Amino acid sequence: MLIASIVLAVAVLLCGGGGLAAFLTLRNVESGEGAKEPTAAVENFLTAVYQQRDAKKAASQVCSAARDDKEIAAKVAEVKRYAEEYENPRFRWTSPKLENQTGERATVTTKVTMTTSDEKLTEQDLRFTVVQTTGWWVCEVA
Template sequence: MIAAIALVVIMVLCVGGGVVAFLTLRNAESGEGAKEPAVAVDEFLTAIYKDRDATKAASHVCAASRDDKEIAAKVAEVQKYASEYQNPRFRWTTPKVDNETGDRATVSTRVTMTTADEKVADQDLRFTVVQKTGWWVCEVA
């Protein structure tokens, strides 16, 4: 009887410890983020619009917001533009830190797509960037 109770207690502790470890580590950042908030945004935009590499873009996103399907969908959207428009080129203004408080910053930029037949489209973007092990993009609006 005592052995059974001890076994149950040990099982509860092991399962409880595993759950606590999972919840603690699931949002942990792997690797090192950018040195500055604006650099994190610039590297993220480069991965999306120039490299068109979802895996590389995801490596600049904080773990709490990392959604591989959503990032891949954005890269696919950019690739679709590349196939639908004549030689589209993407550029953006130098990311500007609008507000920085401790471990959180707001960064803005304007992304411009220009095509060979002189079509132009602009989009203003605002990023929320957080600092954990460096700076990571957490939200795009």
Template sequence: MRAPVSGPAATTPLPPGYAAPPHQPPPGQVSPHQLPPGQFGPPHPALPGPPPVGSVPVPPRRRRAVLVASVVLAVTLLLCLAGGVSAFLVVRNLDAGEGAADPVAAVDGFLKAVYTEQNAEKAASLVCSEARDTERIESKIQEVADYAETYADPRFRWTQPQLDEQDAERAVVSTTLTVLTADERTTEQQLRFIVVEKTGWWVCDVI
């Protein structure tokens, strides 16, 4: 009888169907203590790398300066236009004249008198008595005239006034007012006018 040989015990293969020892992970999974070759520690999700150079273009300083100037111009003009058109529509005087033939004609004539002809008397003749203030109309028209000294050749345009609603005594007319300058700056504003009928149609408010 041969004596037992000293040394590490030989590994005995498990018979078919025999369950793996508890410390072994199920097939297809890696034990925390048994990582694939070359891998240290548990896997981590990949972190996004830095964006490639040139993927976010830096706008030129000149364009940025022009944009800032345009925004400032737009804000300035819109404040003047929004506040100015309605500022002089306050209570003053009595009706004089016959008004316009229809609501659209009243609004179009009013805009022409203020922004194209810069004629305070004509503009006042299209404003209802409850909202007429000659001094404020003259002040607004002077502001429009002063734009030429501040901006390069400002021009005022508006879309054809549209009749949004109307009954026998009141109408709502809308248009888009645009200001353009010679150096290609532009800004626009939506305007809605309340027009009333009393011996003709009169501009009475801006909403």
């Protein structure tokens, strides 16, 4: 009886320890809390990049798997160059539209437009892949 109890206790510890290790390894590694909705994650990201021109804020909207601080900083620097190169550029975008959502993954689209005071205009259609872990996070922009 004592041997059976010891074997059972060891089995529970091994299974529990393995389960804990799997949980710690596979749990969501996002720090902080993402947006409440997929479209809000995109809106927050666009605002950080195009209006605030703040790479740190933009990175805070990106999922940890895709977060590349250098790449995000390069995109924000590009927007800043436009601001210096063109005459009073203004960035706006259409309301982000939820195209598809399956469980913890969504596709959101929008069109970003840059206009200048000397009437130059450029537009770019963007498609975002957004994932849900501790809220919604931008994971890919195409």
